[in-house]
Amino acid sequence: MNGEELQEIVEREGARQAALRHRVGVCAAAGCLSLGSEQVKAALVRGVEEAHLGAEVEVFGTGCLGLCEAGTLVQVESRQPDGHVCRCLYERVDAARAATVVRQHLVGGTPLAEGQLQLTDPFFALQHKVVLQGSGVSDPERLESCLAAGAYQALQKVLTELRPADVIAELTASGLRGRGGGGYPAGLKWSTVHKASGPRKIVICNADEGDPGAFMDRSVLEGDPHRVLEGMAIAGYAVGAEQGYVYVRGEYPLAISRLKTALKQAERLQLLGHRIFETGFNFRIDLRIGAGAFVCGEETALIASVEGRRGTPRPRPPYPAVSGLWGLPTLINNVETFANVPEVIRGGGQAFAAVGTERSKGTKVFALAGKISRTGLIEVPMGTPLRQIIFDIGGGIPGGKAFKAAQTGGPSGGCIPAQHLDLPVDYESLVQVGSFMGSGGLIIMDETSCMVDVAAYFMEFCRDESCGKCVPCRAGTVQMHALLQKLTRFEGSEADLAQLEELAELLKATSLCGLGQGAPNPVVSTLRYFRDEYLAHVRERRCPAGVCKGAAPPVLAAAGAGVAP
Amino acid sequence: MSAPGGSTGHPSGDKRFKMLDAALRRQQYQSDALLEILHAAQELFGFLSDDVLTYVGRSLKLPLSRVYGVATFYNLFTLKPKGAHTCTVCMGTACYVKGAGDLLAGLESAHGVKAGQTTADDQLSVVVARCVGACGVAPAVVFDLELAGQQTRASVLERVKGWRASP
Numbered sequence: 001m002n003g004e005e006l007q008e009i010v011e012r013e014g015a016r017q018a019a020l021r022h023r024v025g026v027c028a029a030a031g032c033l034s035l036g037s038e039q040v041k042a043a044l045v046r047g048v049e050e051a052h053l054g055a056e057v058e059v060f061g062t063g064c065l066g067l068c069e070a071g072t073l074v075q076v077e078s079r080q081p082d083g084h085v086c087r088c089l090y091e092r093v094d095a096a097r098a099a100t101v102v103r104q105h106l107v108g109g110t111p112l113a114e115g116q117l118q119l120t121d122p123f124f125a126l127q128h129k130v131v132l133q134g135s136g137v138s139d140p141e142r143l144e145s146c147l148a149a150g151a152y153q154a155l156q157k158v159l160t161e162l163r164p165a166d167v168i169a170e171l172t173a174s175g176l177r178g179r180g181g182g183g184y185p186a187g188l189k190w191s192t193v194h195k196a197s198g199p200r201k202i203v204i205c206n207a208d209e210g211d212p213g214a215f216m217d218r219s220v221l222e223g224d225p226h227r228v229l230e231g232m233a234i235a236g237y238a239v240g241a242e243q244g245y246v247y248v249r250g251e252y253p254l255a256i257s258r259l260k261t262a263l264k265q266a267e268r269l270q271l272l273g274h275r276i277f278e279t280g281f282n283f284r285i286d287l288r289i290g291a292g293a294f295v296c297g298e299e300t301a302l303i304a305s306v307e308g309r310r311g312t313p314r315p316r317p318p319y320p321a322v323s324g325l326w327g328l329p330t331l332i333n334n335v336e337t338f339a340n341v342p343e344v345i346r347g348g349g350q351a352f353a354a355v356g357t358e359r360s361k362g363t364k365v366f367a368l369a370g371k372i373s374r375t376g377l378i379e380v381p382m383g384t385p386l387r388q389i390i391f392d393i394g395g396g397i398p399g400g401k402a403f404k405a406a407q408t409g410g411p412s413g414g415c416i417p418a419q420h421l422d423l424p425v426d427y428e429s430l431v432q433v434g435s436f437m438g439s440g441g442l443i444i445m446d447e448t449s450c451m452v453d454v455a456a457y458f459m460e461f462c463r464d465e466s467c468g469k470c471v472p473c474r475a476g477t478v479q480m481h482a483l484l485q486k487l488t489r490f491e492g493s494e495a496d497l498a499q500l501e502e503l504a505e506l507l508k509a510t511s512l513c514g515l516g517q518g519a520p521n522p523v524v525s526t527l528r529y530f531r532d533e534y535l536a537h538v539r540e541r542r543c544p545a546g547v548c549k550g551a552a553p554p555v556l557a558a559a560g561a562g563v564a565p
Numbered sequence: 566m567s568a569p570g571g572s573t574g575h576p577s578g579d580k581r582f583k584m585l586d587a588a589l590r591r592q593q594y595q596s597d598a599l600l601e602i603l604h605a606a607q608e609l610f611g612f613l614s615d616d617v618l619t620y621v622g623r624s625l626k627l628p629l630s631r632v633y634g635v636a637t638f639y640n641l642f643t644l645k646p647k648g649a650h651t652c653t654v655c656m657g658t659a660c661y662v663k664g665a666g667d668l669l670a671g672l673e674s675a676h677g678v679k680a681g682q683t684t685a686d687d688q689l690s691v692v693v694a695r696c697v698g699a700c701g702v703a704p705a706v707v708f709d710l711e712l713a714g715q716q717t718r719a720s721v722l723e724r725v726k727g728w729r730a731s732p
Contacts, residue, residue: 031701034714055671071714212657213698250604250641251697253710283723291600292640294695308599309631368699369659376701407658439698443658461695467638522729 001270002278003156006147012446013148021056022106024048025075025136028061029222030215030254031068034093035217040072043095047102057106060145063135063223065089067123068376074098075136076105078213078361082410089117105452112215122392123374128355130363131339132379132431135223140258143226143265151226152271154345159279162345167238170196171341173349175361180297180334181409181438182207183360183427189331192321193239196329200225201241203232206302206334207248208253210294212461214441217335219377221248221255224339225262228412229285231338233272234345236283239331244285247302248291259287294465299324299332301467312469313513334439336365344522356382360426370407373398383424386416390444401446411458411465412518414525415451434525436518450547451530452537455523457483462519473516476507480523486523487534488548492543497534501527575620578639581609590625596625599635603642612643640695648683648690652721653707657696660704669693670702672716672725683732688729 017023027031027039045057065073070091077087088111092102097115119125138149158167172187193201205301206230209217221228232244248256263285266272274282288306296311303325306313324330340362344352353361360382366389369375373395376411380389386406390396397403405415413494414435416423423429427437447453463477483500486492500528504520511517536544543549575582586606592598602625606617613636622632636642654660656667669680672691676684684692699705702714706721713724 030697030699030712031714032703032710034699034702064630068699068714071702142653208580209698212661213659213700214696215698218586218698249698250639251694289601289604290639291604291642293638305600306597308597308635310634369703370662374705375659410658437600441658441661443700445662449662457658514717 001277003160006152006156006277009144012146013557015059015156017148017468019056020058021079023077024057024059024101025062025065025077025139026059027063027065027071027073027075027136028140029064029068029219029306031064031182032071032073033254035071039073039095040074040093040098043098044074046104047099048106051107051246053106060139061141062138063140064132064219064377065136066127066132066376066378067091067117067374069374069384070117073117074101076101076111078105078109078111079132087114087119089119090115091117092351114553119133123376123395124380126384126388126393128363128381129379130343130355131190131220131227131336131365132223132377133343134227135219136441138224140223140225141261141453143269146224146226146376149343150346152230152266154342155230155233155237155271156277157344158237159277159281163240164194164240165347170349171238171344172345174352175346175349175359176340176352177360177427178180178333178338179364179439180413181436182352183437186333187326187338188420189236189321189333190235191321192319193241193331196322200326200328201239201557202325202328202330203235203239203241203244204302204330204332205232205244205246205338206297206299206307206332208290208297208302209249209250209252209335209439210297211439211441213366213367213369213407213443214410214439215304216377216440218252218255219367220339220365222251222258225255225258225270226266227339227342228260229266230336231341233276233283234287234341235331235333235338235510237281239329241284241331242284244283245325246285247288247289247290247296248305256287263287292534293467295467295513295515298515301331301513302332310467312467313515315512324459327419330401336440347385357424357426359428362441364425364437366440366442368394368442368444370447371397371446372444380425382426385421386425387421388423389442390421394444397446398445399446401448403444404447404449405451406444407443407445407454407522408441409436409518409521410441411461412436412514412521414530415445415454416525417529427556434521435527436521436530448545448547450488450543451526451533451547452484452487452543453545453547455526456481456488456523459484459519460505462515466515466519469511470510470516472507472510473512473519474502476511476516477519480507480520484523487537490537490548490550492538492541494535494538497527497538567655567730584609585617585620586624587658594625596627598626599625600639603632603636607642612646646683646687649688649727650709651690651695651707652725653692653694654680654721655694655697655699655703655705655729656696657694657703657705659700660696663703665704668706668716668718668721671722675722676725676729684729686729689725
């Protein structure tokens with residue numbers, strides 16, 4: 001494959017699409033799939049066949065269309081006689097409605113009056129898509145469709161026009177920071193690996209999205225896997241690596257299967273493998289599948305797991321950039337970071353940096369979930385105020401309930417109360433209010449959620465997921481969880497609160513890795529903002545949210561009490 | 566002596582070991598592919614018995630302690646046989662705040678099992694997952710391999726009822 005051949009495929013696919021009257025995209029991401037999107041797609045295909053529209057209508061599965069809550073989502077792009085393309089997005093489509101869409105819209109040419117989402121709605125209008133650009137545009141299982149949407153063009157540019165140092169300079173100019181949570185400048189990391197000496201170098205994509213309540217990386221891998229592979233190949237060229245690994249969670253079977261398909265397709269056209277774009281650059285990517293260990297999201301634990309060992313972290317330095325997989329200099333970034341790379345190359349670092357805040361550039365993908373009207377996947381410029389994300393894009397809290405807290409950063413993050421709703425969301429501001437960007441899970445809680453119970457939930461998570469290597473985390477999470485349970489049983493005292501705070505300091509200061517260091521964060525942040533609730537559990541032996549019942553059920557079983565009607 | 570590892574097959578003649586051999590060959594008997602091999606073995610056998618672990622260890626030339634250590638470290642590997650059907654309740658944060666605990670409590674009381682256990686007739690295993698990444702349609706439950714969103718206590722029990730009734 002060379003540039004001309006790529007262009008040929010792009011043009012052929014473009015012409016094919018232009019000849020169609022309607023392109024019907026059915027959301028085939030995990031959310032809609034679980035609501036039956038496969039049956040919807042089958043009904044559409046059947047309807048199109050029966051109407052003999054096969055030549056003018058294409059029905060395909062797309063990446064996440066965003067608004068999971070209104071699934072199954074179906075997008076119809078219709079080409080008007082004047083060449084203009086008009087786009088309709090149908091919500092809550094089932095097989096019966098799919099038949100109506102075929103009859104009225106595809107055959108009759110009139111879009112359905114009801115059941116359509118307005119694309120001018122803030123949910124769509126306030127978003128800014130970079131990473132999710134391809135989701136909904138291309139069919140993640142057809143390479144031609146992805147190529148027509150621009151896949152691998154940045155890689156071609158890099159290999160034929162830029163030197164590795166130019167790529168790193170561009171990335172540095174973009175201000176892109178690691179999207180896995182820590183926010184380490186990507187340009188700096190790449191240049192460290194570029195300069196490191198070793199017989200070989202490795203690129204690893206961290207797709208071990210372990211935070212409960214986060215599904216951004218999953219959606220990117222399912223909706224646009226080639227974008228991630230392209231980002232990795234560009235990284236390989238920039239740092240001088242010929243081997244890459246994607247370490248993906250075992251809990252994501254669909255993402256794994258789409259990645260496998262994408263890898264095969266890219267290898268067949270020599271977009272990966274030997275002599276890519278007929279240059280001297282070789283880059284191979286292999287999949288490594290995790291087996292359910294949260295700690296493997298930590299980079300040194302992940303490396304141990306790729307090596308086929310127990311996923312336990314080790315002290316840093318040396319950092320993986322110097323000594324990583326098998327002691328070789330290793331670049332590790334997460335899915336979303338790599339997915340941003342093609343855009344940095346295409347548009348240039350300066351243009352990328354035009355979006356966002358002073359220190360946090362570009363966009364961030366968030367998974368909106370919990371007690372919020374519009375659950376789903378969104379991408380907004382860095383610095384968008386929390387209030388806008390929750391109330392304008394997310395549609396606020398359902399059932400007339402009051403907002404209580406937004407949880408970011410998963411089990412290492414914190415709960416942000418109403419008084420900080422006007423906070424522009426970026427790396428620094430979240431840390432300032434005691435939380436953490438994390439990978440982008442944003443879970444909204446209303447007045448029926450008990451913050452002591454939530455703290456106990458996260459501590460139980462960390463207790464179970466602690467790898468056991470270092471004592472502060474192994475023993476500390478057990479002690480902290482026991483104290484929190486005492487509180488939810490109304491058996492706690494104010495001395496217990498003091499002890500919790502003391503242990504929180506200890507874990508933070510002395511744990512080996514981010515899991516133990518971050519484990520106290522949910523406790524610390526809820527104690528900081530919702531101390532009243534803790535005190536009600538201690539002094540008045542009651543739970544203001546009505547979740548904790550005072551008996552001694554395990555935390556997980558007690559959750560039922562907190563369900564909204 | 567046999568060529569690398571256990572390519573001579575397993576004395577029991579169980580065909581699944583032949584398929585495991587194929588997976589081992591694909592990984593060229595590299596010891597760092599231990600996780601991949603354990604995934605393959607669990608897919609073939611349903612769980613990792615002592616026999617299978619020993620076989621994998623010999624094939625990859627790894628001490629059994631290492632194989633056992635890895636198999637017990639990761640949540641997705643199971644050393645005990647599972648029921649004919651598995652109902653996995655997601656306990657991710659989004660599902661949790663939307664009442665996943667209630668779904669689990671319903672299953673536990675209706676079928677007399679705790680999370681992580683299998684019913685006495687070996688028909689149903691109830692499992693808890695950390696997060697299946699379907700937070701947009703929480704609460705989510707995985708019935709065998711099929712993911713279902715926006716579940717209720719009643720819908721879960723209805724779905725599982727059929728499994729236990731069938732012989």
